[in-house]
Amino acid sequence: MTSEINGSPQRDVESTWARPVDKLKVSAAGAGINLNVDGRQLSSPLRGFGQMWQKTYRIRLEGASVDPQDLVRAWKENFPQFWPEGNHFYGRVGGMQPGDVALLNLAGPGGVKGPGGMPLISTGVMVIYADEESFSFMTPQGHMFAGMITFSAYDDHGTVAQVQALIRANDPLFEATFRLGFGHKAEDAFWHQTLQNLAAYFGAGGSVTQQNVLVDSRLQWSQAGNLWHNAAIRTGMYMALAPA
Numbered sequence: 001m002t003s004e005i006n007g008s009p010q011r012d013v014e015s016t017w018a019r020p021v022d023k024l025k026v027s028a029a030g031a032g033i034n035l036n037v038d039g040r041q042l043s044s045p046l047r048g049f050g051q052m053w054q055k056t057y058r059i060r061l062e063g064a065s066v067d068p069q070d071l072v073r074a075w076k077e078n079f080p081q082f083w084p085e086g087n088h089f090y091g092r093v094g095g096m097q098p099g100d101v102a103l104l105n106l107a108g109p110g111g112v113k114g115p116g117g118m119p120l121i122s123t124g125v126m127v128i129y130a131d132e133e134s135f136s137f138m139t140p141q142g143h144m145f146a147g148m149i150t151f152s153a154y155d156d157h158g159t160v161a162q163v164q165a166l167i168r169a170n171d172p173l174f175e176a177t178f179r180l181g182f183g184h185k186a187e188d189a190f191w192h193q194t195l196q197n198l199a200a201y202f203g204a205g206g207s208v209t210q211q212n213v214l215v216d217s218r219l220q221w222s223q224a225g226n227l228w229h230n231a232a233i234r235t236g237m238y239m240a241l242a243p244a
Contacts, residue, residue: 016129016130016131017098017128018099018128021099021126022041023039023040023041024037024039024101025101026103026124027101033105034124035122035238036122036141036142036143036229037103037122037123037124037140040124040140040142041140042141043138043139043143043146043147043226044146044147044148045167046146047146048145048146048167048168048169048170048220048223049146049168049172049174049223049224049226050169050219051168051216051217051218052168052214052215052216053165053166053167053213053215054164054165054212054213055164055165055211055213056165056210056213057162057164057188057191057208057209058160058161058163058208058210059195059196059206059207059208059209060156060158060159060160060206061158061160061161061199061202062158062199062204062206063204063205064199064202064204066204068133068160069153071159072133072134072135072153075153075161076095076135077095078201081197081201082197083194083197084107084189084190087104087107088105088106089104090102090103090104096127096130097127098127098128098129098130099126099127100126101124101125101126102124102125102126103123103124104122104123104124104125105121120232120236121144121231121232122238123142123143123144124140125139125140126138126140128148133152133153134151134152134153135151136148136150136151139167139170141226142170142230142234143170143231144183144187144232145168145169146170147165147166147167148165149163149165150163150164161195161199163194163195165187166215168216168220169183170223170229171223171224171226171230172224173233191208192208196208
């Protein structure tokens with residue numbers, strides 16, 4: 001919903017921003033495995049452990065004529081469809097609303113899954129903002145990253161789709177994997193493939209560009225205790241004990 005002030009459209013804050021919550025509550029999220037979401041707090045970049053990065057991924061939709069708002073609408077309505085194979089997003093069917101909580105069941109690099117095809121990491125996100133031009137997620141405790149991810153599209157002599165993440169590793173273990181190169185490579189490959197799948201949905205070509213900015217090189221040792229909520233460890237323990 002929008003209104004006009006001095007001739008300029010103003011968005012209704014209540015309809016575009018999620019209300020503050022103390023703890024996440026999962027409802028109507030489909031068949032996803034809910035191990036590390038319900039009852040968890042949100043984890044902004046300020047609450048993470050590792051170096052803070054801003055990563056921006058873009059793709060120009062070549063050979064297709066689509067309005068940026070139409071692209072964002074289709075992106076929200078079909079969001080899970082664009083993810084790389086082996087990764088699953090369980091959220092509201094047919095769109096996203098501020099305050100929605102979705103479950104993520106994620107494979108490892110290259111689509112590797114756990115025993116019996118189970119995910120290697122079970123985590124989630126909350127939709128903190130959504131309008132006609134963009135939508136944003138924030139991660140919960142235990143997620144690989146403490147941070148926000150924003151999805152948008154804009155016109156620049158053609159429509160450009162963008163994913164921008166402001167993130168830092170949630171705990172020392174995740175930071176170690178990123179320093180070794182595994183985590184960042186997997187994250188980059190994930191969003192490159194997502195944007196390519198999105199472009200293909202509209203019958204467009206194009207290559208993904210990426211820009212990395214190191215916002216804060218410090219480690220926040222005061223947040224080292226985030227390891228207690230590490231979603232990879234907790235998912236692994238669950239998978240090991242599930243047969244019993």
